Amino acid sequence: MICGAIDLGGTKIEGRLFDANMETVLTRRIPTPVSDFDAFAVGLAEQIEWLTTKAGKPSLPVGISLPGWVDPATNEAFASNIPITGRDVGAVLFKRFGRHFPLMNDCMAFAYSEAHGGAAAGAKVVIGLIIGTGMGAGIVIGGEIPPRFNGLALEIGHTGMPARVLVEQNLPLIPCGCGKNGCMERYVSGTGLADISKIKLGIAISNEELSRRAEAGDPAAGKVLDDWAELTAEALVTMQLVVDPDCIVLGGGLSNITGVAERVTLAFERRKLGTTRIPAVRTARFGDSSGARGVALFALNKAGERH
């Protein structure tokens, strides 16, 4: 057992121990203490303690992923649904354990994992796009996490969906939880796809059922997935024009739709700018545990660099 990960979420803090092949050996979940920061810090420290005890190694590299970010200028965290906003989590852990633990956005951790031995192995500029309940992305350049001013991941979910595709599909500006209207997340995420199904089919239908119907040859369901692929391709074109990656890895619940990478690639080809070559679009190799794998591997690699 060589490294560990802590995945912070609004409902659970999950500890995960990896062996030398980066295979999961053990996991343990505890409910996230949401009452206040002190209770949360106790729960987090307890999970780190569990990992080091199980590994029999007090210096076990442990990385921590969070659905938010840490400002590199102040070390203050920002996350919704977890009571750590404005807090220096690293300082509290240093006081308790006498060492540093890398804290990383969960989408960045996902991109790091897929760039190192995953679906994007060998690519130079990798974007990992998670399309689950929400939508977010991480970026890895030359195998490293690039420095960023605010410590933001690629917050593509809260950029605006281009008007050209909304007009083309006769879709409204859907309000987003962030306070703005027409955010990409509201069309591309699992929640977004369910809303589009409702608008286009006139019935509430789960994404799993939509996918089943499309696979069975239902043309209306297939059309909804094609329309969703056009919207998703617009998000990918936007990222390409800003970052120009050579590989985009899809993760999260919607990446499990049969043939999703092919469907999005076809739409991307139709919507790309001029003669640009589009990046490889692939689905994640390490599934739901990819983010935990990424942050654990990052902690392991950084520990190696220090010695």
Ligand SMILES: [Zn+2]
């Ligand atoms: Zn938004």
